[in-house]
Amino acid sequence: MDFWRSGARWLLAALLAAAGISHLTWGRRGYRIVVPDWARRTTGLSKDAIVIGSGVAELLLAGAVATIPRERSVGWLVAAFFVAVFPGNVHQWRTGRSAPLLRTDRARLTRLFLQPVLVVWALWANR
Template sequence: MKAAVWRSLARWLLVSLLAAAGLSHLTWGRRGYRIVVPDWATRLTGLDKDAVVVASGVVELMLAGAVATMPRQRSVGWVVGAFFVAVLPGNVHQWRTGRSAPMLRTDRARFIRLLLQPVLVVWAVWSTGDGSRRAG
């Protein structure tokens, strides 16, 4: 299979992941995600835990839409990657406190989630590129 086909497939999988995560933050997983929002996030944003969960779900849906409608836009990939970096401290907090969330009910699952975070960043940037190398 050509690299462009793999990149396109990876991009649509990313769209699906972001959309599913966004929908879960707004619906069936909303209550469970509130449990793992760190107190410092509410102080930093001025939002309550539910609003943080809802906001992250809305952002995930917007990012899914951006990736779907602006294929081969490296800047979109960098924004998605930055989002994955931005939520990393919350994921670390969840792992350290042992709090369960939907699909993350064990320390092992929470730790694997942390290890996958850099993969998500690379995936976002790679899948939204056009495959060409540009000089800085």
Template structure:
């Protein structure tokens, strides 16, 4: 391994573990203290489209985040895991847009500025998932 690969490999590993922590914390919040707040921002169209209640969507996304955290932790260099995480981040983006457009508060997103910044961070989350798992 070249000297340049060593630091980059270490940086990728740190980024993967940070992604695991982020996904696990988000999943836990969807299943516990933040569950009620997240239901507020689920778009009405998503319940019609899926036939699920807002609570079921919040719980499902929390379970998905925990499963993705486990997958990244247990298969750190599996590219398909990175693609699954990236796809999840893309799939929840319409809900983030809905939250910003309606001005609804959720845990840690109580201002229009915070909700807008959250939108800008979404592409970075996608890139982070793909980069850290390759």
């Protein structure tokens, strides 16, 4: 079981790192487009700042997942992050806005159903 958990943890760290890098580099403009206006109003931040903050958070979480093995609190932090960004994913699906790798309604809807899988993955891999 440790083998599978370790592999799942490293894969999760790689996924978070790739997402973080894309938020800070090549995908940044595309992610700004899908940030809901209510997120900007609620936080008082620009859409760009929200995208940058999300990318930084993903990189920090990737580092925590990779360097702090079998720590439940890390799993809970990653799961909380996935829950926190879910309303933005719903907004993206409802408005039909494209983002990197999510250019069709089918892809956006599939992404919604994958979100709970990511939450469970984060909790399972980090316990």
